[in-house]
Amino acid sequence: MTPPDETMRAVEAVLFAAEQPLTLADLRAYVGDEADIVAALAALSETYTGRGIELVERGGRWHFQTAPDLANFLRRDREDSRKLSRAGIETLAIIAYHEPVTRAEIEAIRGVQISKGTLDVLMEAGWIRPAGRREVPGRPLMYATTPEFLSHFGLASRRDLPGIDDLRAAGLLDPVDLAFEAAHSEAGGGEAVETPDEDD
């Protein structure tokens, strides 16, 4: 390796501190006309071979850059564990039970509009994906679940999702107001309403 001489050190420092890639003329303006800039660049280029930084020339301009194979070190992932919102879980449930399904259909089933962000979150989580377009006017996008969805929720397939009858048996279909009325009238001593099977 060439031991660093003054020109080489100056070129190195100037390129390092420069806000843009520099031409030979730029370098001469900093380092001086007499200096052998070309030789310094060649020596530097050799010095930096195989290092974390490399000296590159693009269209007559020189600059330092980080070695491309190290790009993965220049970013760091930070994972924050976050709980899916109610809108998110409901939307996901509808997609899982009805896929492929369009946004309008999801809204019709939910009875509430969904924001774009809700679908984005599900997409970011890797649980849903676009699944073609419905051949109706406007050709709306349809959504379906992904294999990651199945593995996250421990399902072998979508058929493992409990059906409506299972949900009813599990008491998960009880409308809130019906259950309320039952509890209320019971307390009032009456036997008015057929008590839905609430027991687990």
Next chain:
Amino acid sequence: MTPPDETMRAVEAVLFAAEQPLTLADLRAYVGDEADIVAALAALSETYTGRGIELVERGGRWHFQTAPDLANFLRRDREDSRKLSRAGIETLAIIAYHEPVTRAEIEAIRGVQISKGTLDVLMEAGWIRPAGRREVPGRPLMYATTPEFLSHFGLASRRDLPGIDDLRAAGLLDPVDLAFEAAHSEAGGGEAVETPDEDD
């Protein structure tokens, strides 16, 4: 010279790409917990010795910078926007050598009130910061220097402050009252004026 290994290359690239000086913890977050960052820093530091760029540690944070002796190639012709007033320089020095220190203590040393702008300028430059309150009546705010102060003035730590050991040894960083007590008791209250025995 140590042939560059993967960790060394990664540390080099990360420090090179960083917009701010990085702590060991920062470097670990990018390069990985298992890597021997300290060894890589030492090896890099050695590699860059005598070059146009150097690796420096300032207050526990590492960064690359151009070698000081190349300043003549790099000095930009815009005027120093951080030109400090004499009051600013003295105030900064007092804070750096005495920190944490209150405004009243700074004023006692300088013998004049500090204008409000003086501390503001130092704070805006990012060199000083509020550092808690002194637990005396009025609970005055104290000031201390920042890591940016160390970076800007090229100090590895406050121990690197020019002459700080001599000043401390000479008692010149002690308050007047303390120094007075010391000098007075040593001199036995006699002819202390012309030659107070301050030396340790």
Next chain:
Amino acid sequence: MTDPAPLTIDIDGWEGPLDLLLALARSQKVDLRQLSILQLVDQYLTYVNEARELRLELAADYLVMAAWLAYLKSALLLPRDPEIEPSPEEMALRLQLRLERLAAMREAGARLVARDRLGRDVFTRGAPEGLKTVRKSRWQAEIYDLIAAYGQISARTRPVMHIVAVRPVMTLEDAIHRVSELIGQRIEWSTIESFLPEDASGSYRKSALASSFVAALELAKQGRVEIRQKSAFAPLYLRGIEA
């Protein structure tokens, strides 16, 4: 007193009396620890007097310092009065200690700003690529949440089938029949409750009461029953009208 090299009068250049004193002390060209306080006092007083002769406006703190120094000087020169505390020597020592500290910090500041400073003498990288922190959210949801959510949506939006259980009710027809039969036997005012079946209880009794009330209204309309109530929520009385 030997007069040191005359200082140019530039009162704006000083940051207060201590600053001026330090400059004057420096003109003695000795280590501050060897400083002659008496000489310094004279230098200061001379300076202030010259400034006054030039009719310069002197800030009050310069004059306060001048007065204090004049006092210090006389105290130092006169025979010592042990009653006076602090002694003039102590006062002089304090002044000297303050000057030393200011001088130390002034010099430290000068050395500090003369260092190789970042952005002036040394430079960091001009165009760093930058480091990225990719913030990823790991979304949490359990299978139970999913199923429960679907159950709730279904319950909320499925057409609800209302199954009315067989309720023990007294129909209006029954009530009309009953009240009209019973009223024939009652010439006196009787409460509406007395028209209800004796074994009626619970919701059947409520139903019977409501139907009997409507039946009474219907019969009153037909001119077969009279209804009386003294005030709101007072007992309701019925009596038959003789045909």
